[in-house]
Amino acid sequence: MSNAYVPSPSKILDIIKHTEKEYTFRMEFHGSVKPGQFFEVSIPKYGEAPISVSGIGSDFVDLTIRKVGRVTNEIFEKWIGSSLLMRGPYGNGFDVSLFENGETVVVAGGTGVSPVRGVIDALSRTADAKDKHVIAGFRSPDDILFRKDLERWDGLLDLILTVDGAPEGYQGNVGLVTKYIADLPLKDAASARAVVVGLPPMMKFTIIEFLKKGFQEENIWVSQERKMCCGLGKCGHCRIGSKYVCVDGPVFNYTESKLLID
Amino acid sequence: MGFILSREGFNEIITQLSSKYRIYAPVLKKGEGRFTDTDVVMYDFVSDPGEIEIDRKSDYSFKNVLVPFSQTLFYFAEEAVKEADFPDKDILVFLRACDMHALRRQDAIYLENGAEEDWFYRRVRDRLHFVLIGCPASFEDCFCVSMGTNRVADGYMFSVETAQDGIACDLHDEELAPLFTYQAEAVRTVVPSYAKENDTKVDVPDQVPLSIYKDPLWDEYNSRCIGCGRCTLVCPTCTCYTMEDIYYTDNGRAGERRRVQASCMIDGYSNVAGGGQYRKTKGERMRFKVLHKISDFKAKFGCNMCVGCGRCDMVCPEYISFSNCINKTAAAVRAQAEGKEGEQA
Numbered sequence: 001m002s003n004a005y006v007p008s009p010s011k012i013l014d015i016i017k018h019t020e021k022e023y024t025f026r027m028e029f030h031g032s033v034k035p036g037q038f039f040e041v042s043i044p045k046y047g048e049a050p051i052s053v054s055g056i057g058s059d060f061v062d063l064t065i066r067k068v069g070r071v072t073n074e075i076f077e078k079w080i081g082s083s084l085l086m087r088g089p090y091g092n093g094f095d096v097s098l099f100e101n102g103e104t105v106v107v108a109g110g111t112g113v114s115p116v117r118g119v120i121d122a123l124s125r126t127a128d129a130k131d132k133h134v135i136a137g138f139r140s141p142d143d144i145l146f147r148k149d150l151e152r153w154d155g156l157l158d159l160i161l162t163v164d165g166a167p168e169g170y171q172g173n174v175g176l177v178t179k180y181i182a183d184l185p186l187k188d189a190a191s192a193r194a195v196v197v198g199l200p201p202m203m204k205f206t207i208i209e210f211l212k213k214g215f216q217e218e219n220i221w222v223s224q225e226r227k228m229c230c231g232l233g234k235c236g237h238c239r240i241g242s243k244y245v246c247v248d249g250p251v252f253n254y255t256e257s258k259l260l261i262d
Numbered sequence: 263m264g265f266i267l268s269r270e271g272f273n274e275i276i277t278q279l280s281s282k283y284r285i286y287a288p289v290l291k292k293g294e295g296r297f298t299d300t301d302v303v304m305y306d307f308v309s310d311p312g313e314i315e316i317d318r319k320s321d322y323s324f325k326n327v328l329v330p331f332s333q334t335l336f337y338f339a340e341e342a343v344k345e346a347d348f349p350d351k352d353i354l355v356f357l358r359a360c361d362m363h364a365l366r367r368q369d370a371i372y373l374e375n376g377a378e379e380d381w382f383y384r385r386v387r388d389r390l391h392f393v394l395i396g397c398p399a400s401f402e403d404c405f406c407v408s409m410g411t412n413r414v415a416d417g418y419m420f421s422v423e424t425a426q427d428g429i430a431c432d433l434h435d436e437e438l439a440p441l442f443t444y445q446a447e448a449v450r451t452v453v454p455s456y457a458k459e460n461d462t463k464v465d466v467p468d469q470v471p472l473s474i475y476k477d478p479l480w481d482e483y484n485s486r487c488i489g490c491g492r493c494t495l496v497c498p499t500c501t502c503y504t505m506e507d508i509y510y511t512d513n514g515r516a517g518e519r520r521r522v523q524a525s526c527m528i529d530g531y532s533n534v535a536g537g538g539q540y541r542k543t544k545g546e547r548m549r550f551k552v553l554h555k556i557s558d559f560k561a562k563f564g565c566n567m568c569v570g571c572g573r574c575d576m577v578c579p580e581y582i583s584f585s586n587c588i589n590k591t592a593a594a595v596r597a598q599a600e601g602k603e604g605e606q607a
Contacts, residue, residue: 003381047507233376236502242561247376262540
């Protein structure tokens with residue numbers, strides 16, 4: 001039996017800076033990965049942290065990492081050509097084919113864009129991309145991630161980019177993601193699908209808006225963020241009720257996730 | 263096959279077995295308890311069989327033989343990763359019936375949950391052999407009878423307990439018969455004793471409705487519980503851990519990865535990047551723990567997680583009783599059900 005805890009070195013192919021705090025590390029990886037899955041990345045001198053896959057290529061995965069205090073700082077001293085220890089992918093991930101036909105709305109907040117970036121990319125390539133809606137929310141204009149992707153998606157599908165708050169004179173949308181749902185130009189909310197990823201209060205109120213608009217509970221999917229220390233269903237940190245987010249999730253249908261109470 | 267041994271004879275058998283096994287057993291640590299001049303019974307590897315304590319209840323469980331409080335998994339040297347070594351010798355573990363049941367709970371999490379077995383757990387698990395300590399009487403705080411964990415029929419090499427005529431052993435491993443026969447004071451039928459009744463009794467609800475999450479029963483723990491996590495550290499069925507890397511101060515390019523026991527009762531357990539935290543209050547944590555022990559685990563694995571050893575009740579510095587909490591939960595479940603029936607009628 002092989003030891004699933006053993007991490008392997010993976011080469012840093014590129015480092016993309018999004019904001020002062022957020023960077024994407026493009027890591028060499030050969031194998032099958034789905035959007036919404038995550039890797040356990042060894043953060044030097046700290047330990048392992050679960051990081052969502054924010055991009056997938058034939059020989060790489062993108063990991064978007066936020067510099068939040070002391071613990072993850074060391075990783076930002078790495079350079080292209082050096083490597084990080086990691087293991088994965090873990091979790092169920094999104095089944096992209098569920099969202100490719102018909103009307104779909106993706107709502108993502110902050111780093112919650114990472115797990116759905118691959119989903120949005122797939123939606124932007126569909127024949128009826130005009131029926132695909134994306135609402136991406138960030139704390140402030142300085143916190144906007146994946147700017148190049150957002151620009152690209154804007155021409156292909158219906159994109160609403162919004163910030164919670166902005167300095168005076170800001171030209172874009174200001175307001176929480178929830179305020180745009182009521183006015184979405186949907187043909188049939190009862191058959192449309194929704195994907196919601198973000199902080200717990202954002203997901204809660206976004207889903208309330210979708211249900212008000214007439215969405216069916218079984219047509220809503222969420223991705224849960226928890227502290228997954230092992231990714232293997234052993235360490236217990238991500239358990240909610242009888243589910244383990246790392247192996248049963250992190251993607252859950254709302255009919256299932258509404259029964260999960262922390 | 264039953265044998266009666268003197269303590270000296272028993273010690274001699276353990277000494278003989280020590281050539282093949284490391285002995286892991288409850289040991290009375292005199293004066294090492296939490297308060298001045300108090301004792302504690304903890305598990306340890308013993309070299310002197312005279313240290314093995316079979317008459318008292320152990321304050322801590324056997325689980326640390328499987329997953330120590332702090333366990334080095336890997337050594338790092340630059341990009342090289344090496345698994346920590348493990349002694350090439352089988353281990354003989356002394357435990358009571360409740361702990362034999364707890365072992366099955368540990369197996370469920372480490373071997374059955376998720377797609378793969380835990381490699382480090384499997385490595386030590388395959389080396390374990392067991393000695394059952396009989397329970398001629400129930401101890402204070404035990405509620406194993408209510409939990410159905412007061413007996414085991416097999417899974418041990420031999421049993422030990424203090425009887426009127428000496429140390430009584432029920433030998434299951436035939437290979438040891440010559441050793442036991444040589445040391446025996448007498449040969450008679452021995453059936454390991456088990457607790458037939460406990461002073462503490464619990465009523466475990468069959469089904470726990472989601473509405474119990476909002477019940478005010480959890481509120482008292484907001485003020486009573488101090489979130490120290492001792493209850494989970496002594497629990498034979500708690501399995502949670504956290505990964506931690508340690509780099510050596512005189513060479514920052516070498517270090518080790520450890521897994522350290524964690525607890526859902528302690529601050530920081532659920533923290534995610536950016537400061538998010540789930541279950542901030544002690545009441546919510548108590549609810550999370552209790553429902554895992556008597557409901558959530560059962561939903562996944564078919565049996566209750568709690569084995570009723572009552573160690574959590576013994577160790578709590580705030581005198582919070584887990585068994586009382588189970589009974590309160592059962593009462594709240596009944597009250598809610600009756601309330602609903604009342605509404606319908």
